[in-house]
Amino acid sequence: MIAPPRLPFLLLSVAAWSAVGSPAPAADDDRAEERAAMVERALVAEGITDERVLNALRTVPRHEFVRSKDHRRAYADAALPIGHGQTISPPFIVAYMTETLDVKPGMKALEIGTGSGYQAAVLGALGAEVYSIEIVAPLGKAAGKRLKELGYDNVRTKVGDGYLGWPEHAPFDRIIVTCSPESVPRPLVDQLAEGGKLLVPLGERFQQTFHLFTKRNGELTDEQLVPTFFVPMTGTSEERREVQPDGLRPRVANGSFEADEDGDGRADGWHYQRQTQLMPDGPTDPDAEPLTDSQRGSVLDAPGEAPHGKRFLRIDARDPDRLAQILQGLPVDGRRVGMIGLAMQVRGHALFPPRTGGPPAGAAVYFYDSVRRELPGGFIGPFAGTFDWDERGRRIVVPPDAREMIIRVAVKGSGTLDVDAMSIVTYPRRGAVR
Numbered sequence: 250m251i252a253p254p255r256l257p258f259l260l261l262s263v264a265a266w267s268a269v270g271s272p273a274p275a276a277d278d279d280r281a282e283e284r285a286a287m288v289e290r291a292l293v294a295e296g297i298t299d300e301r302v303l304n305a306l307r308t309v310p311r312h313e314f315v316r317s318k319d320h321r322r323a324y325a326d327a328a329l330p331i332g333h334g335q336t337i338s339p340p341f342i343v344a345y346m347t348e349t350l351d352v353k354p355g356m357k358a359l360e361i362g363t364g365s366g367y368q369a370a371v372l373g374a375l376g377a378e379v380y381s382i383e384i385v386a387p388l389g390k391a392a393g394k395r396l397k398e399l400g401y402d403n404v405r406t407k408v409g410d411g412y413l414g415w416p417e418h419a420p421f422d423r424i425i426v427t428c429s430p431e432s433v434p435r436p437l438v439d440q441l442a443e444g445g446k447l448l449v450p451l452g453e454r455f456q457q458t459f460h461l462f463t464k465r466n467g468e469l470t471d472e473q474l475v476p477t478f479f480v481p482m483t484g485t486s487e488e489r490r491e492v493q494p495d496g497l498r499p500r501v502a503n504g505s506f507e508a509d510e511d512g513d514g515r516a517d518g519w520h521y522q523r524q525t526q527l528m529p530d531g532p533t534d535p536d537a538e539p540l541t542d543s544q545r546g547s548v549l550d551a552p553g554e555a556p557h558g559k560r561f562l563r564i565d566a567r568d569p570d571r572l573a574q575i576l577q578g579l580p581v582d583g584r585r586v587g588m589i590g591l592a593m594q595v596r597g598h599a600l601f602p603p604r605t606g607g608p609p610a611g612a613a614v615y616f617y618d619s620v621r622r623e624l625p626g627g628f629i630g631p632f633a634g635t636f637d638w639d640e641r642g643r644r645i646v647v648p649p650d651a652r653e654m655i656i657r658v659a660v661k662g663s664g665t666l667d668v669d670a671m672s673i674v675t676y677p678r679r680g681a682v683r
């Protein structure tokens with residue numbers, strides 16, 4: 250279950266800032282147009298091409314898997330709270346994971362982390378059988394009841410430790426993990442069929458990357474995919490992580506945007522990047538022709554090009570109907586940290602507000618408590634018009650109950666925002682013992 254924040258400024262609200270393997274239950278028609286629009290806006294526009302996956306997302310009634318008070322937001326590309334500190338994953342993430350797994354008709358799939366049951370329903374529309382395990386008992390029971398009521402008879406659920414798998418129904422052709430272990434649990438490896446695929450977000454609590462494993466001759470081959478940010482599994486496995494987050498010293502990962510280990514043109518450590526490009530040199534005019542190799546050295550040496558290092562990130566909002574943003578989650582302990590100072594270098598080109606109004610671009614900080622309830626945050630900006638590299642920042646008060654924070658830099662309207670050299674300093678809470 251994925252964990253982006255729940256504010257209008259976030260990816261959660263765009264307005265504010267073929268044949269299937271097993272027939273899915275017929276979805277109601279009164280929101281079919283919303284689902285179709287969601288698929289075009291959040292999936293097709295962002296690169297999802299598998300028509301079977303697109304059809305499943307057009308069919309499965311996502312509003313049935315969120316709380317009644319969130320029905321109106323059900324078809325935004327949004328992570329919405331479902332209770333017990335958990336969320337339903339945004340449609341794009343569900344589609345991305347499903348397309349990556351390549352579930353064929355007749356296949357048996359295992360899901361670790363049922364959550365709302367939405368991902369299981371999508372898998373059920375593609376494969377023959379789906380087995381889904383949820384460790385949080387109230388969520389698991391509610392999801393099982395919901396799936397049964399909606400007619401997903403090929404989906405079976407249970408409450409338990411998903412990292413142990415479901416051995417009596419193994420082997421599985423596909424295994425999907427919708428929470429974030431530190432490493433692949435051995436029982437899941439054992440229960441994966443030969444030639445089968447396993448998709449899992451691996452890494453530290455606030456820094457994870459999707460990995461696609463294929464089982465060959467009893468061993469897993471690993472393909473590293475894009476960065477992501479998932480809620481960790483509750484229980485012993487999470488408590489035994491070798492690397493625990495340090496809420497007293499939050500630090501921006503890859504704040505200078507130098508790291509790109511897989512060479513995909515996207516900055517490591519940043520999640521849900523939309524309409525972004527990692528710039529090795531970056532001409533000032535975003536409409537300019539790409540630089541030749543012989544030109545790069547002189548541009549990097551020119552004043553005002555790369556404020557820190559040799560790279561920066563460009564958020565280029567050419568399509569105002571699509572998200573243009575980067576996100577990063579960090580730990581923070583509001584009991585001991587009373588304030589943070591967030592600073593960055595930014596450069597703007599033709600930044601104009603959207604038709605709906607509001608700031609064209611800016612950086613927002615969101616805080617959450619131990620059960621991921623939203624707390625007051627802060628905003629840096631707005632960034633508007635055209636301007637050269639400039640340092641922007643401010644001090645932001647940390648609520649005492651804060652245990653997590655998310656930084657989002659976004660362009661809401663149109664234009665280009667370049668970002669570099671992002672950093673955080675912390676200030677102790679008055680009276681707190683460090």
